[in-house]
Amino acid sequence: MRVFGEIAGIPEGSEFESRPDLSHYGIHRPLQAGISGSQVEGADSIVLSGGYEDDKDYGNVIIYTGHGGRSQVTGFQVADQQLSHQNLALTLSCQRGLPVRVIRGHRHKSEFSPVQGYRYDGLYRVESYWRERGLSGYFVWRFRLIKIENSVKVTGVEEEQPIYGKSKRIETTIQRIIRSTELSAYVKTMYNFQCQVCMVEISTNIGFYAEAAHIQPLGEPHNGPDTIENILCLCPNHHVMLDFGGFGIEDDLTLIGIKGKLYKKPKHIIGQTFLQYHREHFVINNW
Amino acid sequence: MRVFGEIAGIPEGSEFESRPDLSHYGIHRPLQAGISGSQVEGADSIVLSGGYEDDKDYGNVIIYTGHGGRSQVTGFQVADQQLSHQNLALTLSCQRGLPVRVIRGHRHKSEFSPVQGYRYDGLYRVESYWRERGLSGYFVWRFRLIKIENSVKVTGVEEEQPIYGKSKRIETTIQRIIRSTELSAYVKTMYNFQCQVCMVEISTNIGFYAEAAHIQPLGEPHNGPDTIENILCLCPNHHVMLDFGGFGIEDDLTLIGIKGKLYKKPKHIIGQTFLQYHREHFVINNW
Ligand SMILES: [Zn+2]
Numbered sequence: 419m420r421v422f423g424e425i426a427g428i429p430e431g432s433e434f435e436s437r438p439d440l441s442h443y444g445i446h447r448p449l450q451a452g453i454s455g456s457q458v459e460g461a462d463s464i465v466l467s468g469g470y471e472d473d474k475d476y477g478n479v480i481i482y483t484g485h486g487g488r489s490q491v492t493g494f495q496v497a498d499q500q501l502s503h504q505n506l507a508l509t510l511s512c513q514r515g516l517p518v519r520v521i522r523g524h525r526h527k528s529e530f531s532p533v534q535g536y537r538y539d540g541l542y543r544v545e546s547y548w549r550e551r552g553l554s555g556y557f558v559w560r561f562r563l564i565k566i567e568n569s570v571k572v573t574g575v576e577e578e579q580p581i582y583g584k585s586k587r588i589e590t591t592i593q594r595i596i597r598s599t600e601l602s603a604y605v606k607t608m609y610n611f612q613c614q615v616c617m618v619e620i621s622t623n624i625g626f627y628a629e630a631a632h633i634q635p636l637g638e639p640h641n642g643p644d645t646i647e648n649i650l651c652l653c654p655n656h657h658v659m660l661d662f663g664g665f666g667i668e669d670d671l672t673l674i675g676i677k678g679k680l681y682k683k684p685k686h687i688i689g690q691t692f693l694q695y696h697r698e699h700f701v702i703n704n705w
Numbered sequence: 706m707r708v709f710g711e712i713a714g715i716p717e718g719s720e721f722e723s724r725p726d727l728s729h730y731g732i733h734r735p736l737q738a739g740i741s742g743s744q745v746e747g748a749d750s751i752v753l754s755g756g757y758e759d760d761k762d763y764g765n766v767i768i769y770t771g772h773g774g775r776s777q778v779t780g781f782q783v784a785d786q787q788l789s790h791q792n793l794a795l796t797l798s799c800q801r802g803l804p805v806r807v808i809r810g811h812r813h814k815s816e817f818s819p820v821q822g823y824r825y826d827g828l829y830r831v832e833s834y835w836r837e838r839g840l841s842g843y844f845v846w847r848f849r850l851i852k853i854e855n856s857v858k859v860t861g862v863e864e865e866q867p868i869y870g871k872s873k874r875i876e877t878t879i880q881r882i883i884r885s886t887e888l889s890a891y892v893k894t895m896y897n898f899q900c901q902v903c904m905v906e907i908s909t910n911i912g913f914y915a916e917a918a919h920i921q922p923l924g925e926p927h928n929g930p931d932t933i934e935n936i937l938c939l940c941p942n943h944h945v946m947l948d949f950g951g952f953g954i955e956d957d958l959t960l961i962g963i964k965g966k967l968y969k970k971p972k973h974i975i976g977q978t979f980l981q982y983h984r985e986h987f988v989i990n991n992w
């Protein structure tokens with residue numbers, strides 16, 4: 419099973435002697451490939467090991483080059499990179515907000531590289547991806563990764579009851595984000611990335627895009643639960659409108675403020691208390 | 706003129722003896738009101754001074770109660786708060802991503818309050834807003850504010866050339882974000898918050914919502930300029946599609962991948978090099 423996020427017992431900064439060690443501990447499974455991932459689930463880890471001259475490493479921000487198109491003999495770029503396999507996996511992590519483990523190797527040319535072996539340097543999110551002509555003249559795919567750290571701590575609002583130590587709390591928050599993205603992926607797949615309000619499918623260069631929206635928001639003071647009963651599959655437009663009270667939803671799923679009724683699969687039970695909470699807190703009657 | 710963001714020469718942590726001092730230095734202009742802002746421009750600062758018992762202060766996260774509905778004699782809540790005036794100003798800051806200066810006063814009941822006078826505690830963003838029944842039983846408007854700090858530093862990618870000191874660099878980044886939001890507001894107003902692709906207006910509980918999208922992205926390695934020639938007014942759906950190559954735009958503004966043509970006001974000049982950059986880097990022909 420592919421694990422997204424932290425590996426239990428392996429803190430950021432852990433060092434490893436070799437690629438087989440990285441693989442053994444589940445930090446980065448493949449022995450040769452720089453990207454670990456699948457075209458269906460997304461990418462869970464990458465290794466920076468000096469393969470691409472045009473990677474850039476700013477520490478908290480990494481510009482990473484995708485896979486493919488290089489000669490197995492000379493190592494030179496001899497063809498365009500395709501948006502498939504591991505490259506596609508990284509774009510899925512981007513669109514779904516999945517965390518990616520980053521490992522730096524000693525051969526990676528950067529002031530942030532370890533002097534020997536490999537070091538696990540924590541979780542990053544894939545902020546964007548694009549195609550460009552590399553130094554070779556062939557197309558490569560590139561990815562901008564941004565470190566997940568303080569931003570996560572800020573999002574967690576349970577500072578009032580510090581039951582755990584600080585690093586434990588951050589870890590808990592990250593695990594919650596991962597759980598949330600798994601639930602989100604489940605709901606989006608259930609609806610084939612169609613919006614439950616307008617039935618639109620948003621097209622991108624790698625397929626359809628949708629957002630998972632919490633009806634009663636997470637976090638203080640709302641404390642809505644992170645469960646399927648509290649999640650909708652929406653297009654970005656209707657997600658914004660939900661969050662800013664542009665429409666409400668009656669218990670019988672009739673929409674308030676806009677015409678129509680929320681589309682719902684029979685197996686998707688939506689909690690009426692969450693709909694009620696949303697109506698009371700976000701929808702004003704006289705707008 | 707209302708200033709959003711940092712006040713030149715007044716660093717975070719600066720202390721002031723009185724409300725007139727805060728006003729004099731432009732940190733928080735009004736002498737009594739807790740919220741400084743207008744219904745058109747948004748809110749630029751708030752003072753936490755113990756007025757509302759149900760405010761919550763977690764340091765980096767603040768749950769702030771809006772203005773109005775209290776008896777001038779007893780101070781008790783005697784009516785519902787309205788979504789107008791300063792409360793509306795804070796919701797505008799939320800939807801437009803404007804930074805809000807936060808000042809804590811000594812009478813504010815929190816471990817983060819100064820022992821005397823007032824302290825400027827930096828910039829926050831209004832993450833969300835909602836209505837609820839306060840302790841009094843009347844409706845109040847509440848706002849969740851989140852500190853802007855490390856997240857900003859992460860977004861700036863100029864770490865390679867540290868010409869300025871660290872705090873200077875953060876300040877520069879914040880000023881750039883503010884400049885960007887001013888330009889964004891200008892473009893959105895030009896189009897009356899209508900999407901230049903689908904002409905949709907997104908309704909919320911305080912009016913229409915649109916997003917300003919950069920054609921050639923900001924930041925390394927794209928380094929698109931933050932100018933009107935590089936900004937479009939889009940609905941969230943078409944913003945996502947632009948960023949993920951769901952459509953491209955020809956030099957003559959014909960859309961690629963979807964039907965139609967980009968709507969454009971005569972005075973809005975769009976840079977063709979930005980359109981070309983976007984097509985080359987984000988739009989794949991064979992999807
Ligand atoms: Zn929709």
Ligand SMILES: [Zn+2]
Binds near residue numbers: 905942
């Ligand atoms: Zn649109």
